[in-house]
Amino acid sequence: MISVKNLSHIYSNNDKLAINDISFEITKGETFGFLGPSGAGKSTTQGILTGLLKLQKGNVHVAGYNMNKVDNKRFNKIGVSFEQSNVYSKLTAKENLEFYRKLFDVPTREPEELIKLVGLEGKENDRAGSFSKGMKHRLTFARSMINNPELWFLDEPTTGLDPTIAATIKEIINGQKAKGVTTFLTTHNMYIADELCDRVAFIIDGQIKLIDTPKNLKLLYGKKLVDIEFIDNNEVKKETLKLIDDNDKKRMYEIINKYKIQTMHSKEATLEEIFIQVTGRGLI
Amino acid sequence: MIKKMFIIFGRDFLSSRRDAMAVYIMVVPLIMAVLVAAFAPGLNDTTVNIAMLESDSAEHIEYIEQYAKVEVFKNIEELERRVNKRDEIAGIIPLGDGHEILLQGNEADIIEMYAVLLNSFYELGLTKEETTATMISFGRTIPPLKAKLTNMLISVTVMLSGMLIAISIVEEKNDDTINAVNVTPISQIGFILGKSLLGSSVAMISIIGAIFITGFYNVNWIMIVIIGFCSMILSLVIGFLQGINSDDFMEAAAGVKMLMLPIAGSIAGYELLSDKWQWTMYWSPFYWAYKANDLILAKIADWPTILLCTGLVIISSTVVFILFIPKIRKGLS
Ligand SMILES: Nc1ncnc2c1ncn2[C@@H]1O[C@H](COP(=O)(O)OP(=O)(O)OP(=O)(O)O)[C@@H](O)[C@H]1O
Numbered sequence: 284m285i286s287v288k289n290l291s292h293i294y295s296n297n298d299k300l301a302i303n304d305i306s307f308e309i310t311k312g313e314t315f316g317f318l319g320p321s322g323a324g325k326s327t328t329q330g331i332l333t334g335l336l337k338l339q340k341g342n343v344h345v346a347g348y349n350m351n352k353v354d355n356k357r358f359n360k361i362g363v364s365f366e367q368s369n370v371y372s373k374l375t376a377k378e379n380l381e382f383y384r385k386l387f388d389v390p391t392r393e394p395e396e397l398i399k400l401v402g403l404e405g406k407e408n409d410r411a412g413s414f415s416k417g418m419k420h421r422l423t424f425a426r427s428m429i430n431n432p433e434l435w436f437l438d439e440p441t442t443g444l445d446p447t448i449a450a451t452i453k454e455i456i457n458g459q460k461a462k463g464v465t466t467f468l469t470t471h472n473m474y475i476a477d478e479l480c481d482r483v484a485f486i487i488d489g490q491i492k493l494i495d496t497p498k499n500l501k502l503l504y505g506k507k508l509v510d511i512e513f514i515d516n517n518e519v520k521k522e523t524l525k526l527i528d529d530n531d532k533k534r535m536y537e538i539i540n541k542y543k544i545q546t547m548h549s550k551e552a553t554l555e556e557i558f559i560q561v562t563g564r565g566l567i
Numbered sequence: 568m569i570k571k572m573f574i575i576f577g578r579d580f581l582s583s584r585r586d587a588m589a590v591y592i593m594v595v596p597l598i599m600a601v602l603v604a605a606f607a608p609g610l611n612d613t614t615v616n617i618a619m620l621e622s623d624s625a626e627h628i629e630y631i632e633q634y635a636k637v638e639v640f641k642n643i644e645e646l647e648r649r650v651n652k653r654d655e656i657a658g659i660i661p662l663g664d665g666h667e668i669l670l671q672g673n674e675a676d677i678i679e680m681y682a683v684l685l686n687s688f689y690e691l692g693l694t695k696e697e698t699t700a701t702m703i704s705f706g707r708t709i710p711p712l713k714a715k716l717t718n719m720l721i722s723v724t725v726m727l728s729g730m731l732i733a734i735s736i737v738e739e740k741n742d743d744t745i746n747a748v749n750v751t752p753i754s755q756i757g758f759i760l761g762k763s764l765l766g767s768s769v770a771m772i773s774i775i776g777a778i779f780i781t782g783f784y785n786v787n788w789i790m791i792v793i794i795g796f797c798s799m800i801l802s803l804v805i806g807f808l809q810g811i812n813s814d815d816f817m818e819a820a821a822g823v824k825m826l827m828l829p830i831a832g833s834i835a836g837y838e839l840l841s842d843k844w845q846w847t848m849y850w851s852p853f854y855w856a857y858k859a860n861d862l863i864l865a866k867i868a869d870w871p872t873i874l875l876c877t878g879l880v881i882i883s884s885t886v887v888f889i890l891f892i893p894k895i896r897k898g899l900s
Pocket residue numbers: 294295296297301319320321322323324325326327328366471
């Protein structure tokens with residue numbers, strides 16, 4: 284569905300490469316997570332794949348189209364949700380979607396149905412300008428599904444949403460996945476990525492550090508961990524130790540013998556922890 | 568593509584209806600036309616009013632009507648009442664073999680003279696053809712001030728329609744919606760043309776409406792539409808550029824103020840410069856558009872002149888358009 288070879292991109296007002304020679308493939312029906320800290324180049328990559336940014340260097344094929352010579356008809360099978368919500372403030376939620384659906388040549392979904400789906404029921408006839416940030420974001424997200432896309436680009440679909448609504452959005456993405464939609468999901472939310480993605484790519488400073496399934500990553504990097512909370516000098520301290528690491532094991536005995544233990548949990552490494560291990564950097 | 572252009576148009580119209588400034592721009596030319604229609608005739612209507620009686624001979628009334636505005640009354644009482652009203656009107660009524668001139672008393676001398684002379688000519692059976700003077704007509708049959716005001720109104724209308732486009736581009740920029748439209752099957756050219764529809768239809772409707780309201784029904788409509796359409800293209804281009812280069816309405820409005828300069832300059836140049844210096848305005852498309860409209864409204868336009876003006880407007884518009892199309896495209900992506 285998507286094939287990217289040796290893609291690089293540089294912004295004219297920036298002398299640093301925003302994307303530095305990345306390559307990857309996404310197969311049909313796959314949910315592909317693009318994970319990385321702020322400024323890593325995630326949105327830039329989505330911009331190039333959707334054609335909003337001009338391809339400068341590299342070979343990119345999207346939904347059977349070579350991105351060197353673009354044809355707008357391809358958008359009939361593509362849906363794009365933006366990092367920054369972008370809806371017409373002067374139009375109501377419904378008018379926004381009604382307008383948008385008419386721009387497609389393929390069967391489209393009912394605006395009311397989509398508005399309901401993202402939990403904006405009752406707001407159909409309110410102007411989008413009166414919406415909160417999160418509501419606008421949901422409307423932008425809903426709009427991206429209006430043409431029943433086969434290929435779906437989601438840039439931070441859950442950022443800035445409260446957990447319940449984020450869970451709803453996650454369910455919607457899951458539902459689309461079940462229908463065989465290919466999804467390019469950009470996020471720094473590792474839990475979402477973990478639950479939704481067939482494969483994830485770690486991107487940092489415009490370079491892909493690795494691509495693998497979340498399961499494999501956990502097998503490879505996610506050795507069993509133990510979180511220990513203990514009291515040292517009337518102070519609660521917390522340490523995370525790897526069960527297979529000899530030094531960590533010694534440290535654990537030490538803690539158990541020397542201090543009063545408050546809590547102790549064993550757990551699997553999260554994708555976030557693996558990310559830190561692999562890239563040496565946090566996600567924010 | 569045509570269908571999608573109209574979808575863009577429909578949306579722009581919906582948004583504009585909810586924008587006070589855009590609504591203002593859409594209605595203001597028509598209001599101004601009403602004002603011109605209401606006040607301009609009074610300003611320069613030099614026709615003399617004559618009151619006559621129904622019982623007078625049809626031949627007499629017809630003769631006077633050629634040279635004055637005649638109001639016909641049933642009886643002498645009504646006629647006297649009319650003459651006694653504040654404005655300037657003289658009554659001519661039959662009396663025996665001849666006629667009597669009725670005056671309120673405060674009319675200008677010229678009115679009195681005109682009524683007396685006109686009646687004498689009738690009684691003497693004189694016609695225009697019998698004069699020994701040679702007639703030289705400059706061809707103007709419309710009160711010039713009214714035509715000038717209408718023409719200026721057209722120039723302003725055309726400029727405002729560009730402003731309408733600028734407003735709607737600024738809206739797309741503020742809401743960041745151009746990106747959303749750019750990931751639909753509509754082509755960029757389709758989008759640009761669709762976005763032009765609101766400004767152009769408002770311009771054409773306002774021009775035609777203004778000409779109707781001001782009463783120039785029998786001008787050459789084809790000429791008006793052609794020259795209106797061409798000057799509109801220029802204002803569309805300017806509207807796009809302003810929209811793209813401004814981040815908010817105030818900035819776009821400031822851009823329009825700048826545009827007033829060449830427009831006002833061209834009009835002033837055309838009206839005030841002597842023939843010897845007219846060439847200094849030849850660079851300006853607004854000059855050619857104004858000149859063409861001036862000739863059309865005065866009903867002395869001929870096709871070669873109009874086509875020349877149209878051609879020059881198109882050439883300058885196209886030059887501006889070609890120079891800036893990369894910028895427009897870039898600004899919209
Ligand atoms: N319009 C722009 N002009 C110049 N530089 C830009 C522009 N957009 C992004 N960049 C730069 O390109 C790099 C990648 O940015 P990008 O927006 O792709 O990051 P991101 O991974 O999406 O980050 P975030 O998680 O904050 O959305 C950054 O260094 C950023 O400063």
